Amino acid sequence: EAGVAQSPRYKIIEKRQSVAFWCNPISGHATLYWYQQILGQGPKLLIQFQNNGVVDDSQLPKDRFSAERLKGVDSTLKIQPAKLEDSAVYLCASSLRLAGNTGELFFGEGSRLTVL
Amino acid sequence: EDQVTQSPEALRLQEGESSSLNCSYTVSGLRGLFWYRQDPGKGPEFLFTLYSAGEEKEKERLKATLTKKESFLHITAPKPEDSATYLCAVQAIGQGAQKLVFGQGTRLTINP
Numbered sequence: 001e002a003g004v005a006q007s008p009r010y011k012i013i014e015k016r017q018s019v020a021f022w023c024n025p026i027s028g029h030a031t032l033y034w035y036q037q038i039l040g041q042g043p044k045l046l047i048q049f050q051n052n053g054v055v056d057d058s059q060l061p062k063d064r065f066s067a068e069r070l071k072g073v074d075s076t077l078k079i080q081p082a083k084l085e086d087s088a089v090y091l092c093a094s095s096l097r098l099a100g101n102t103g104e105l106f107f108g109e110g111s112r113l114t115v116l
Numbered sequence: 117e118d119q120v121t122q123s124p125e126a127l128r129l130q131e132g133e134s135s136s137l138n139c140s141y142t143v144s145g146l147r148g149l150f151w152y153r154q155d156p157g158k159g160p161e162f163l164f165t166l167y168s169a170g171e172e173k174e175k176e177r178l179k180a181t182l183t184k185k186e187s188f189l190h191i192t193a194p195k196p197e198d199s200a201t202y203l204c205a206v207q208a209i210g211q212g213a214q215k216l217v218f219g220q221g222t223r224l225t226i227n228p
Contacts, residue, residue, distance in 0.1 A: 004159070042120070042203055042218030043160065056215055091159050103150040103207055103216060107159025 002026065004108035006092050012114045018080035021111045025073070025094030031055075032069055033105065034077050035091040043091055049075065082115045089113070118143045118208050120219035128225045129194060137189040137222045139204030149187050150216060151180050152203040160203055194226045 005024040013019050025032050030051050035043035046065065048056040051072040060067070064083070069075040079086055089112050093105040119142045129135055141149065148167050152160035164173040166182040173180045177198060179190045189202055201223045205216040 040220065042205070042220050044218070045215045048215060093159070103148050103165045103205065104162045105160075105216070107161070109157065109159055 004092055004094055004106055006090075006108035006111050008111055009109065010112050010114075012116065013082055015084055015115050016081040018078065019082060019113060020076050020078045021090050021092075021113075023075045023077070023092030023108060025075075025092070026106055029094035029096055029106070030072070031095045032075050033093040033095075034067055034075070035093065035107075037089045037091055037110070039088070046077070046090075079113075082113075084115050087113055087115045118206060118217045120204055120206055120217055122202075122204055122219035122222050124222060125220070126223040126225070128227065129191075131195060131226055131228050132193050134190070134192045134194070136191070137202055137224070139187040139189070139219055140185060141187070141204070141206045141219075143206050143208045143217075145209035147207045147209045149182055150205045150207070151187070151189055152205065152218075154201045154203055154221065163202075191224070194224075196226045196228050199224055199226045 007022050011019055032049045034046045036046050037043045046060045047067045049069040065079055067077045089110040091107050091110045093107045095105050121140045123138045148165050150165050151163040153163055154160040164180045169182055169184045171182050177192050181188050201221040203218050203221045205218040207216050
């Protein structure tokens, strides 16, 4: 079974530039998550989708971050304009349903962003 | 606010030397506590879910336990391939989105 696919794996940009990350979840998984992991810290939830709809985006910096999930499958996360503090690994995860009973999320390998 | 604190931040052991990792949590009402393993350059990989105090789960050399305030991940006779960062996360009752709140992780190194 194919896992969660993310691209690009690495991205280096200047501050104030924009960047987009793409995620393809495991087939059949209704719930998709974007997490931000700063070096030395645990992942922090940015946004959670259930099919096409947003379930939780309370920690998404909406002045610069946006995300969408078209047709309930692939998702993109965009940052515009980027700041130095956005340097992190952006992890996409999926689960069969809301992380309710088991807490089992399937993570991709992440997209590492460096903002100079 | 839900909080998860893991200790130690880093732990170095010799192969075969057993030890425990700690996860202390503060949550309004615990729905579940989860352990994940993360290898360098990879995303976290699910290990266990614990739901109530007194519960235990085992997988190979790993055993997770849960009390009302903390969880332990016991590693028995570890091997070098057990080297990784171990993440603990909690999920609170009543949060509509049922999101996971992660700790900062414990970086475990097993020397041959």
